[in-house]
Amino acid sequence: MATKTISIREDVYDILAxxxxxxESFSDVIWKLTKKRKPNLRDYFGVLKDSKAIIEIEEDIKKMRESARLRTI
Incomplete structure (x- = not known):
């Protein structure tokens, strides 16, 4: 397999190290960091926890459920 020499800053080297x-080789580390991976839903868990949009959506859902409940009674 062919190899290439690259220059990186010392702080970047320290992070990779x-x-x-x-x-592992440094190539292995760089490969793991750059390869595309399937998104994991856990990565997004809690992202909208304090979002104003989520609060508004929850309020709209409650209103729809309440209006549906009133129609069936």
Missing amino acids: SLKKEN
Whole structure:
């Protein structure tokens, strides 16, 4: 396999070195950081926790449920 030499800042090197496991190469670390992965729903959990939009949506849902309840009685 061909190799390439790249220059990186020392602070970036330190970050990569801290992420590198004993049996990994720097190429492995960079690969893991750059490969596309399937999104995981857990990554988004709580993102809208304090969102004004979510509060408005919840209020609208409550109003719709209440109006539906009143129509069936």
